[in-house]
Amino acid sequence: MRRGDSQGSETVWYESPSFIPAFAKARNRLLMENTQKALTKKACIAIAISTLLASLPVAFFVSWSMWFLTAVSSWILTCVLLRLFFSSFLQALDALQIGLLNFKDGDFSNQLAYQSKDSFGDLCHLYNETAKQLRNEKQWLYQREMMLDKMLQSAPQALLLVDENETVVFANPSAQKLMASSIALEGKSIKSLCPETPREIIDAIEQGTDGLVSVAPSSGEEQMWHSTVGKLLLNNQPHNLFIFKQLTKELNRQEVAVWKKVIRVISHELNNSLGPISSMLHSGKIIANKLDEARLNRVFSTIDERIEHLCEFIQGYGTFAKLPAPQINPVVLAPLLEALQMQWPCTVSFDVELIAADKGQLEQLLINLLKNAHESGSDIDAIALSVNSAQEGIKITISDRGPGMSEAVLTNALLPFYSTKSSGTGLGLALCREITDAHNGQIFIRNRAKGGLKVEVVFPY
Incomplete structure (x- = not known):
C-alpha cells in the first residue's frame, strides 16, 4: 500500500505482500480509517476546548460576536497547522497500526519506511527488526514442518492421530493402506471405517495399549504388527497417536x-x-x-x-x-520367459520389457513356482505366467487349476522344511520367499475362486 505526502512525491510507508487474504486487508484498512477518524475527532475537540479557554479572557474586551469569530478562526488555523505539521506522523502511525494488525494475522512481511531520527523513528526501526526476526523464524518453522510432513507421509509405519471423540485427525498413506481405505481417513470416526479394515487393528485402537497385533487376512500369510500408543495435547485437547510397525518381514x-x-x-x-x-x-x-x-x-x-x-x-x-546377496541388474524378460516356457509349458503374457533383479535368482524363483504348478495336477493349458506393471511394483503371477491349499497349508507353505509331498524337501517356496525378500519384494499365495492356486510376487521398481 502506498501513501502520498503533501508535496505530491510518493513515499512507501509499508509494503503489503500479495498473499495476504483480501478480507484481512479490507478489515485492516477499515480499522485504520476508523482509528484515524476517531483520532481526528478527539484532536478537533481538544483544540476547540483549548481555543475556547485561551480566548475566553478576550471576551471581556471585545464584543461577543468578535470573540466568537476570533475563536473559530483560531480553531481552524490550529487544525490546519496541526494537519500540516503532523500529517506525516499520522501516516506513519497508520502504517504502524496496520503492520501490528498484520502481525496479529501471522504475516511478518511488512517494513516501515519512516526513517526520521526521533523516538518514533526508533520505534519503527524496532518494528522492522522484529518483523525480520519473526519472518525468519516463521520460514524456519515452515521448512521444519515441510520436512516433518514429508517424513510422516513417507514413513513405512502406519501413523494414526485420533482425538478424544475417536475421530481421525491425521493418517499417513501407510495407515490408509493398513485400514484398507481408498479415501482419506481424516474426519472419519474409528467406528465408521472401511468394513475391510482388519478387526484386530480396530480392537487395538479401541484398547489403546501397546503390544503385538496379529492380523489374519482373508488370503495370504498372517501378518504381525507392533502397536505403540502415545498421548499428547493438541490445541489443549487430548489426542492419541497410534504407531503400527509391521514385524512380519x-x-x-x-x-x-x-x-x-x-x-x-x-x-x-x-x-x-x-x-x-x-x-x-x-x-x-x-x-x-x-x-x-x-x-x-x-x-x-x-x-x-x-x-x-x-x-x-x-x-x-x-x-x-548360503543364498548370496542379489546382484541387481536390468533383466530382459522376453528371452527368459521364452526359455522357461520351453522347459515348463504354460501360457505367458507380459507388458513390461525389463525388470531390475538378479537374473539367476529370478530364474530359480520362476522355475520353483512353475514346477509346483505342474506338480499340482493341473492341466497344462490352465497354467499361466504373467508379468504386469502395477502401482506397487512389477507383479509376477503364476496360476494353476490344481486342488489348491487348505488354510493350514497356506499358513505354513513358506516355512523351510514344510512340505505336503512325500519326496519334497520343503525348500521350494521357502527359497522363493528368501529370493523375494532379498529383492525387497513381497510374495502372496492365494486359492483361486473356482479352484486352483495363484502365487503373486511383487518386485519394487
Whole structure:
C-alpha cells in the first residue's frame, strides 16, 4: 500500500505482500480509517476546548460576536497547522497500526519506511527488526514442518492421530493402506471405517495399549504388527497417536536366519560323516569284487545310491542356507520367459520389457513356482505366467487349476522344511520367499475362486 505526502512525491510507508487474504486487508484498512477518524475527532475537540479557554479572557474586551469569530478562526488555523505539521506522523502511525494488525494475522512481511531520527523513528526501526526476526523464524518453522510432513507421509509405519471423540485427525498413506481405505481417513470416526479394515487393528485402537497385533487376512500369510500408543495435547485437547510397525518381514528374516544356522550345522555334521562312509564304501566295493559276492555288491550299490541322494539333499539345503546377496541388474524378460516356457509349458503374457533383479535368482524363483504348478495336477493349458506393471511394483503371477491349499497349508507353505509331498524337501517356496525378500519384494499365495492356486510376487521398481 502506498501513501502520498503533501508535496505530491510518493513515499512507501509499508509494503503489503500479495498473499495476504483480501478480507484481512479490507478489515485492516477499515480499522485504520476508523482509528484515524476517531483520532481526528478527539484532536478537533481538544483544540476547540483549548481555543475556547485561551480566548475566553478576550471576551471581556471585545464584543461577543468578535470573540466568537476570533475563536473559530483560531480553531481552524490550529487544525490546519496541526494537519500540516503532523500529517506525516499520522501516516506513519497508520502504517504502524496496520503492520501490528498484520502481525496479529501471522504475516511478518511488512517494513516501515519512516526513517526520521526521533523516538518514533526508533520505534519503527524496532518494528522492522522484529518483523525480520519473526519472518525468519516463521520460514524456519515452515521448512521444519515441510520436512516433518514429508517424513510422516513417507514413513513405512502406519501413523494414526485420533482425538478424544475417536475421530481421525491425521493418517499417513501407510495407515490408509493398513485400514484398507481408498479415501482419506481424516474426519472419519474409528467406528465408521472401511468394513475391510482388519478387526484386530480396530480392537487395538479401541484398547489403546501397546503390544503385538496379529492380523489374519482373508488370503495370504498372517501378518504381525507392533502397536505403540502415545498421548499428547493438541490445541489443549487430548489426542492419541497410534504407531503400527509391521514385524512380519523382520520375524520371517529372523526365523529364516535360525533355519539357515540349523541347516549349516546339520550339513557340516553330515558331510563329516559321509566322507569316511564313502571312503569305506569304495574299499568295500573293491573287496566285494574280489570275492565275487553278488549280494554284497547289491548292498554296497544301495548304500552308494543313498549316499548320492543324501549328498544331493544336503546340496539343496546348502543352496538355501548360503543364498548370496542379489546382484541387481536390468533383466530382459522376453528371452527368459521364452526359455522357461520351453522347459515348463504354460501360457505367458507380459507388458513390461525389463525388470531390475538378479537374473539367476529370478530364474530359480520362476522355475520353483512353475514346477509346483505342474506338480499340482493341473492341466497344462490352465497354467499361466504373467508379468504386469502395477502401482506397487512389477507383479509376477503364476496360476494353476490344481486342488489348491487348505488354510493350514497356506499358513505354513513358506516355512523351510514344510512340505505336503512325500519326496519334497520343503525348500521350494521357502527359497522363493528368501529370493523375494532379498529383492525387497513381497510374495502372496492365494486359492483361486473356482479352484486352483495363484502365487503373486511383487518386485519394487
